[in-house]
Amino acid sequence: MLKKILAHKLRALAFIGLVCLMAMVRIFESSLFYDPFLGYFKSEFTGRPLPEFDTIRLTFSLFFRYVLNTVISLGLIYVAFRQKRMVAFSALLYIIFFLLLMVAFFVILYAFGNNATLELFYVRRFLIQPIFVILFLAAFYYQEHAAKK
Template sequence: MTRPVRIALIVVLLVLLFLIRAYEMDLFYDPLIVYFQNDYLYKTMPEIDTWHLVVDMLFRYTLNSLITIAIIYLLFKKKKHVKFTGSLLMIAFMILIFVFVLQLRDEFRSGYLFPFYVRRFIIQPLFLLLLLPAFYYQKLRNS
């Protein structure tokens, strides 16, 4: 694959990440988007269908993860990076969703900041932002 094609594919994948973010209200069930945008410290929690929320978060996380893996593969062309990223993303989701559901069942009584950021790690491709510099640094050290 030539370099211009790889760059074009990476741009397309980044645009897909932006589109997922732009149309999140239409694509996914997440009443917490509006809740955390407003005065969540003074309002009560909205009615939440936990099962529906978890399934949609899994769907969104899967989309973001597949795009993340594709970007990392296109940038570094190493299967070990892809395997590591896939493993990290699977383990991270299992831990994060477990913690988030516990916090959700508790209705965020222990505070809003921690579940807000756990949810942020689930719904946003933050692992891409963490892994890209790490893999790049590793590439620089090895060369």
């Protein structure tokens, strides 16, 4: 019994630690990543021209941030469910979503530019924030508990 309680405490601590890592990524985003859109989207951006940016640096920065959030998210999913199948499936989804979102981001950026700043804002949000982990945790939790009924 004591081992079971201790195991749950360790899982809870690991989960909290991973959430804190995600928070650290967000807290230090301006020093860790190249993103000229950080300041742009924090201000009133409607009607303003897009900031100047280096496409290659921006691509690598978005990739690095997405990978960092993905690794932490996959750790959260593993700690929560301890099933490698879920982690592998999530990793595949993260790869697919990254490719789709990056294509959408640059199509919006170069094809529509200032005419689609809100769309750019939301696509970028999915790239830089760990939104998918919330969806995956909820979906896997539901799947796991629905299967038991």
